[in-house]
Amino acid sequence: MRAEGTAGGRPRGGRPVAGSGRESSRDGESSPGGRVPREGRSVIEQARRAQIVTAAIAVIAENGYGRASFARIAERAGLSSTGLISYHFASRTELMEQVAHRVIAEITAFMGDRMGGATGAADALRRYIDGNVAFVETHRAEMKALLEIFLGGAFDYDAGQDRAAKSPVEQILRAGQASGEFRAFDVTVMATMIQRAVDGLPFLLADDPDFDTRTYAGEVITAFELATRAAP
Numbered sequence: 514m515r516a517e518g519t520a521g522g523r524p525r526g527g528r529p530v531a532g533s534g535r536e537s538s539r540d541g542e543s544s545p546g547g548r549v550p551r552e553g554r555s556v557i558e559q560a561r562r563a564q565i566v567t568a569a570i571a572v573i574a575e576n577g578y579g580r581a582s583f584a585r586i587a588e589r590a591g592l593s594s595t596g597l598i599s600y601h602f603a604s605r606t607e608l609m610e611q612v613a614h615r616v617i618a619e620i621t622a623f624m625g626d627r628m629g630g631a632t633g634a635a636d637a638l639r640r641y642i643d644g645n646v647a648f649v650e651t652h653r654a655e656m657k658a659l660l661e662i663f664l665g666g667a668f669d670y671d672a673g674q675d676r677a678a679k680s681p682v683e684q685i686l687r688a689g690q691a692s693g694e695f696r697a698f699d700v701t702v703m704a705t706m707i708q709r710a711v712d713g714l715p716f717l718l719a720d721d722p723d724f725d726t727r728t729y730a731g732e733v734i735t736a737f738e739l740a741t742r743a744a745p
Contacts, residue, residue, distance in 0.1 A: 558601070561597070561601060562601045562602075562611070564590050565586065565590050565592075565597075565598055565601060565602070565608070566608070566611050566612055566615050567590070568586050568587075568589040568590035569581060569586050569589075569608055569609075569612050569658070570612055570615070570616070570654055570655055570658045571589055571654060571658075572585045572586050572589050573612065573657070573658040573661050573662065574653070574654035574655075574657040574658045574661070575654075577661055578609075578661035578662055578664065578665035578667070579665065581661075583595035583598050583599070583605070586598060586608075606667060609662050609665075609667040609668075610667070610669075612658055612659075612662060613659055613662050613663075613667075613668055615655075616652075616655045616656070616658065616659045617659075619648075619652065619655060620645075620648055623644065623647075623648045623652075624641075624644050624645070624648070627640050627641075627643070627644030627647070628640050628641065628644065633689075633692065633694060634685055634686070634688045634689030634692055634694045634695060635689060635694050635695075635738065635741075635742075637685045637688070637689075638682070638685050638686075638689070638707075638734075638737060638738075638741065639734050639738070641681070641682055641685060641707075641711075642707070642710070642711060642730060642733050642734050642737065643730050643734060645711040645714075646711065646714060646726055646727075646729060646730035646733070647730070649714045649715055649718065649726065650726040650727075653718070653722075656715045656718075657715070657718075657719065659715070660715045660716070660719060678708060679701075679704040679705060679708050682704045682707050682708060683700050683701070683704040686698075686700045686703055686704055686741065687700055689741065693743055694741075694742075694743060695741040695742065695743055696741065696742065696743045696744060698740075698741065703737075703740065703741065706737075706740075707737055710733045710736075710737075711733070714726065714729060717729070
């Protein structure tokens with residue numbers, strides 16, 4: 514994950530909804546040619562989009578990416594028709610991207626709170642690992658949906674984004690080496706191992722929902738405390 518250490522998708526951008534004239538929804542939302550640009554959306558439109566994204570998260574988590582149809586999402590959101598989804602999202606791909614962005618934004622905010630007040634590099638590393646695990650264990654549906662989207666190929670993640678995902682933990686490691694808290698090691702290698710460790714938990718939970726996440730956090734923290742600690 515990226516968020517101040519979580520992995521994020523890059524928006525590929527939507528396309529205008531096909532059609533002509535003026536389209537509208539039951540909420541009175543309308544615009545020439547269909548959807549309106551982000552900056553022109555009303556509060557009602559933004560709320561409706563958020564409602565649809567929330568429903569999509571629940572449907573993907575319960576049924577999987579492949580079975581997350583507009584019909585299921587509309588039913589979960591309490592919408593009268595799938596046309597209300599198409600009004601707000603140019604395609605299923607765009608909706609899936611927005612689901613991913615929502616989850617990533619939530620991780621970012623969560624981790625920002627967790628990382629605040631760190632007293633040094635070692636403490637920051639513990640908070641980083643524990644915070645990522647804590648988000649996964651308290652946001653099961655969101656993380657399952659994000660994993661499903663990733664495995665379904667709708668999550669645009671490349672080498673540049675992987676480097677960005679590791680950047681926060683690399684900064685922690687470099688700060689620890691500079692302060693003498695951490696020993697000398699290759700920062701890129703260590704950051705990669707740490708990031709893969711925290712990113713691996715959702716896969717474990719997909720296989721075993723009752724997996725002990727607190728034990729996982731404790732073991733990963735201990736492993737990397739031993740791996741990074743400077744000699745006395």
